[in-house]
Amino acid sequence: MKLNNLLVLYVYDKESSKNEVLPLLEEKLKKVFTANSLKQAQSCYRKYSPCIIVLDDSFLDNTMVKFLQEIRQSDIKTAFLVLSNNKANEYLYALMELYITKYILKPFKIEHLLLGLNKCLEVIESRIYSNVNLGNGILFNFQTQSLTKDGKVFVLNKKESILVNLFIQNPNRVITYEELEYHIWDNECTTAALKSLIRDFRKKTYKTILKNYSGIGYKLNLQN
Structure with missing residues (x-):
C-alpha cells in the first residue's frame, strides 16, 4: 500500500487554508475530496469512505470534534490527521481520545505534513492487516470483518x-443500550432484537465475551 493509492477527505474551515494545503495533498495522494462544512463532510465520508480524514480547523467550537466522534463510534480504521493554528486548543484531549494519528500546528513545513501522512499510512496498514485477539483463541480481522474460531472463518453481518x-x-x-440502538438500528430497535443480536454474537464467540450491566448496557469482557 502506498500514499498515492489512498482516498482522502480534506475538511477545512478557511479558504486560505485550502489554497495552501490542498495542492500539497493532491501532489501526494490518489484522490482528495474536499468539504468546508459539517454537512459536506458528513456527505463525503458516507459517499467515499476515505482512508484518511485531514481536518484543517481553528476549533473555535466543537463542531468538527463531534463529527470525528460520530465516525469513531463505528469506524476505527480511518486515520485522522489534524492541522490547526490553535495553540491552546481546548478540545485537544477530546481529539486525542479519538486516536488521531498526528496533530500538526500551523504554520508547518511540508516535511511535517508528509511525515503525518506516512504515519497515517502505517496506522491504516496495521489496522487493516492485523487481527484483534478476542480471547479463547478467537481473532477478529478488520479488513474482512470476520471472526476466526477453531480454524473456521465466520463473516459477520x-x-x-x-x-x-x-x-x-x-x-x-x-x-449503553441507547448507544447500541442508535448506532446499529438508528434508534429503531426492540429489546428482543438487541437481545437476539447479543445472543447470536456470543454463539459465534463465547458466552462471557460481553458482560451485562443490568439497566445500563454491555461491556467487553475478554477471556485470555
Missing part, C-alpha cells in the same frame, strides 16, 4: 460488524 467494532473501540467502558 452488518449489525454484528458494527457491534464488535463498537466494543473494540471502547474496551474499557460500558456501551
Whole structure:
C-alpha cells in the first residue's frame, strides 16, 4: 500500500487554508475530496469512505470534534490527521481520545505534513492487516470483518460488524443500550432484537465475551 493509492477527505474551515494545503495533498495522494462544512463532510465520508480524514480547523467550537466522534463510534480504521493554528486548543484531549494519528500546528513545513501522512499510512496498514485477539483463541480481522474460531472463518453481518467494532473501540467502558440502538438500528430497535443480536454474537464467540450491566448496557469482557 502506498500514499498515492489512498482516498482522502480534506475538511477545512478557511479558504486560505485550502489554497495552501490542498495542492500539497493532491501532489501526494490518489484522490482528495474536499468539504468546508459539517454537512459536506458528513456527505463525503458516507459517499467515499476515505482512508484518511485531514481536518484543517481553528476549533473555535466543537463542531468538527463531534463529527470525528460520530465516525469513531463505528469506524476505527480511518486515520485522522489534524492541522490547526490553535495553540491552546481546548478540545485537544477530546481529539486525542479519538486516536488521531498526528496533530500538526500551523504554520508547518511540508516535511511535517508528509511525515503525518506516512504515519497515517502505517496506522491504516496495521489496522487493516492485523487481527484483534478476542480471547479463547478467537481473532477478529478488520479488513474482512470476520471472526476466526477453531480454524473456521465466520463473516459477520452488518449489525454484528458494527457491534464488535463498537466494543473494540471502547474496551474499557460500558456501551449503553441507547448507544447500541442508535448506532446499529438508528434508534429503531426492540429489546428482543438487541437481545437476539447479543445472543447470536456470543454463539459465534463465547458466552462471557460481553458482560451485562443490568439497566445500563454491555461491556467487553475478554477471556485470555
